[in-house]
Amino acid sequence: METFLSGEPAVVITRVAPRLWHALDDDRVAGRGEASTRPDGRMFLSIDAWHRSVFDQLADAMLADLPAPLHTIVDEADTELVAGWERAGFTTRRREWEYFVPTDAGPALPPPGVTIVPRGSASEGPLRELDRVVRAEVEASVGWPEMPAEVLPHPPGDTVVDPALYAAAAAGGEYVGLVRVVQVARLPRIGLIAVRADHRRRGIARALLADVLGALRDAGIPTASAEVNEADPAATALFEGLGARRASSNLELVRHGG
Incomplete structure (x- = not known):
């Protein structure tokens, strides 16, 4: 047990599960740290602690136990939390903007030869095939880690958890675009929008979003939310439009370690 001056709590850091750490102050939990692996294989950390020294000790213990690279997501406005992770050696990799999207943006017709399959009506087989294609295209270009982070409970390799969440764009007997909308309380989230590379810049993404x-x-819902990578000007223009x-x-x- 370590004792700290200036009113800092004396805590013991215990790894209570393979990916869960507790900071104990006289057998009371004074902080928690957790690690989780995203679908793309990256490991993300989170720490919940009221005291700076407890945060730092939990971070040190987790970094000692886990292989690099390690990631975390923080609200940029939470400067104290950002500073805590920076003390632990973390640096900013990218910024993601959260947008509020009005649902009364108006219709947008798809290009000739393309039809929109409404959310909940997409066929599972073609949907999964398109999902594999667009993910391979992303991985071959910018890399899937550049896309908004997704935390979804699914078996490895199965990235379409619930086809009912998707709308699709169909052309020539196959799907060429998709959008996933997750109902989160009263603010639905647009979690993913993707169009096959050979069908981009035709207005398909806008038509999918409009639908x-x-x-x-x-349904009486005035606003949805979406996350957009700061480094993706096309997505920024789409949503701001x-x-x-x-x-x-x-x-x-x-x-990254060290």
Whole structure:
């Protein structure tokens, strides 16, 4: 047990599960640290501690036990939390803007030869095939870690958890675009929008978004949310063209070791 001056708590850090750490102050939990692996294989950390010294000790213990690289996501406005991770050696990897998207943006027709399959009506087989294609395209270009981080409970390799969450764009007997909308309390989240590389810049993404936003509007929901990588000007232009406004920003921080 370590004792700290100036009123700092004396805590013992215990690894209570393979990916869970507790900071104990006289057998009371004074802080928790947790590690989780995302679908793309990256490991993300989170720490919940009221006292700076407890945060630092939990971070030190987790870094000693886990292989690098390690990641975390923080609200950029939480400067104290950002500073804590920076003390642990983490640096900013990228910024993600959270947008509030109005659902009354109006219709957008798909290009000739393309039809929109409404959310919940997409066929599972073609949907999974398109998901594999667009993920391979992303991985061959910018890399999937550059896409918004997704935390979804699914078996390895199965990235379409619930086909009912998706709308799709169909052309020539196959799907060429998709959008996933997750209902989170009263603020639905646009978790993923993707169009096959050979069908981009035709207005398909805008038509997909207009369709799902219109359905939300008809259900009495005025606003949805979406996260956009600061380094993705096409996605930024797409959402801002629909009247979306920036609400906040998250930082992805990374520690490479050493």
